[in-house]
Amino acid sequence: MAILKIGDKIQIKDAVVLAPMEDVTEKPFRMICKEFGADVVYSEFISSEALYRRVEKSLRKIDFDESERPIGIQIFGANDEPMVESARIVESFNPDIIDINYGCWVKNVVKNNAGAAMLKQPDRMVELTRLVVQSVKLPVTVKTRLGWDRKSIVICDVARRLEDVGISALTIHCRTREDAHKGEADWSWVAKVKQIVSIPVILNGDVKSAQDVKRAFDETGCDAVMIGRAAIGNPFIFHEAKHFLQTGKIPEPPNVRQRIDVCLRHLKMNIEYKGERLGLVEFRKFYSGYLKNLPNASKVRSKVVVSESYNEIEEILMNYCKQLEEGAVSEIKQEFEIEEPTTF
Numbered sequence: 001m002a003i004l005k006i007g008d009k010i011q012i013k014d015a016v017v018l019a020p021m022e023d024v025t026e027k028p029f030r031m032i033c034k035e036f037g038a039d040v041v042y043s044e045f046i047s048s049e050a051l052y053r054r055v056e057k058s059l060r061k062i063d064f065d066e067s068e069r070p071i072g073i074q075i076f077g078a079n080d081e082p083m084v085e086s087a088r089i090v091e092s093f094n095p096d097i098i099d100i101n102y103g104c105w106v107k108n109v110v111k112n113n114a115g116a117a118m119l120k121q122p123d124r125m126v127e128l129t130r131l132v133v134q135s136v137k138l139p140v141t142v143k144t145r146l147g148w149d150r151k152s153i154v155i156c157d158v159a160r161r162l163e164d165v166g167i168s169a170l171t172i173h174c175r176t177r178e179d180a181h182k183g184e185a186d187w188s189w190v191a192k193v194k195q196i197v198s199i200p201v202i203l204n205g206d207v208k209s210a211q212d213v214k215r216a217f218d219e220t221g222c223d224a225v226m227i228g229r230a231a232i233g234n235p236f237i238f239h240e241a242k243h244f245l246q247t248g249k250i251p252e253p254p255n256v257r258q259r260i261d262v263c264l265r266h267l268k269m270n271i272e273y274k275g276e277r278l279g280l281v282e283f284r285k286f287y288s289g290y291l292k293n294l295p296n297a298s299k300v301r302s303k304v305v306v307s308e309s310y311n312e313i314e315e316i317l318m319n320y321c322k323q324l325e326e327g328a329v330s331e332i333k334q335e336f337e338i339e340e341p342t343t344f
C-alpha cells in the first residue's frame, strides 16, 4: 500500500492523480474528475512571465473551487524573478501545492529555456527550484521527464538534487523531451529513483486503465499514479482505478446514459465558466472520450461539434442515448448515416 504525503496536510492512500493538461484541466473538468475519485488534481501550466505581468487570462487560470482540494497549480518559466513572483501570486490564492513544470517539450516553451529545456541544464533547474522553494511556504513539487533524449537520461541525479533543495514530491513523465508523446513510457526509471530519494515519486506516462494503475504501483513502488490523456472525456477512470485498488474488482463501466449525463453536465459547467460560444468550442476535445466505443460515435461527434447551442447538443445526445437504450439500430443508422452494420 502506498501513502502519498505532501507537506503537513496531504496524506492519501494509493493516490490516483489527474495530470496537468493545457486547455483540458481547467476548473470544470477538474471538478468532474474530483467527483469521480481523483485524489489530487493539477491546473494546466501557467506562464510565470504572464503572471508576473498580471495578465488577466493567466491569473484566471489559478482560480479553483474548494471541492477540488487538494489541488496543485502549475507554473513554468526560466527566469528567477518571474518564477519567484508568480509562485507568490499563486500562493496568495492558497492552493495546496505549487508545481513547477520542467517537462513541457513544445518548441515555444523550450526555446525560452523553460519546460524540458531545463533537463539540459540541471544546475539551472536546481537553482531556480531552490529560489522558488525558499520564497513560499506552500509545498513545491516538480514535474519533469527522464532527460532530454534517451542518450542523456538525468532523472536520478536531478531527483536527488531537487530533494536536497526542498521539493515535496517529484512527478516523472517516463519519457524524454525527444520522445514528446511518442514511444512507450519507461516506468523502470521510477523504481530506480525510488531507491535514491525519500520524497514521494509520482509515476506518469501511458497509464490507460485501472489495471495499469495497479501495475504501476506494483512494478515500481511509486507513491502515486498520475493519469493524463486517458482521463480526457473519461473521468470514470478514477473511480475504476480506486475501486480496483481497494477491492481487486473492476466496477461495471458507466452505461450510455451515465456517460451522456456526465458529458452534458460537464458541458454545462464549461459554458457557465467560459460563456456559451467559447464553452461550446473548447469542449470539442472531450466528446471522443465520452462517446468512445459507442456505436457511430464519430458520426454523433461530427454533429455535436458543429452545433451552436447547448440545447441543440442536449437534444442530439439525448436522442442518441434513447435510441441506444431502445436498441433502435435502424433509426440510429438513418439519423447518423451509418454505412456499416453495428452490433452493441
Ligand SMILES: Cc1cc2nc3c(=O)[nH]c(=O)nc-3n(C[C@H](O)[C@H](O)[C@H](O)COP(=O)(O)O)c2cc1C
Residues within 6 Å of the ligand: 019, 020, 021, 022, 023, 024, 043, 044, 045, 074, 101, 103, 104, 143, 173, 204, 205, 206, 207, 226, 227, 228, 229, 230
Ligand atoms: C493536451 C495535453 C496538454 C498537456 N499540458 C501539460 C501541462 O500543461 N503541464 C504538464 O506538466 N504536462 C502537460 N501535458 C503532459 C501530461 O501531463 C502528461 O505528462 C502526458 O500526457 C503523459 O501522461 P499520459 O500518458 O497519462 O497522457 C499535457 C499533455 C496533453 C496530452
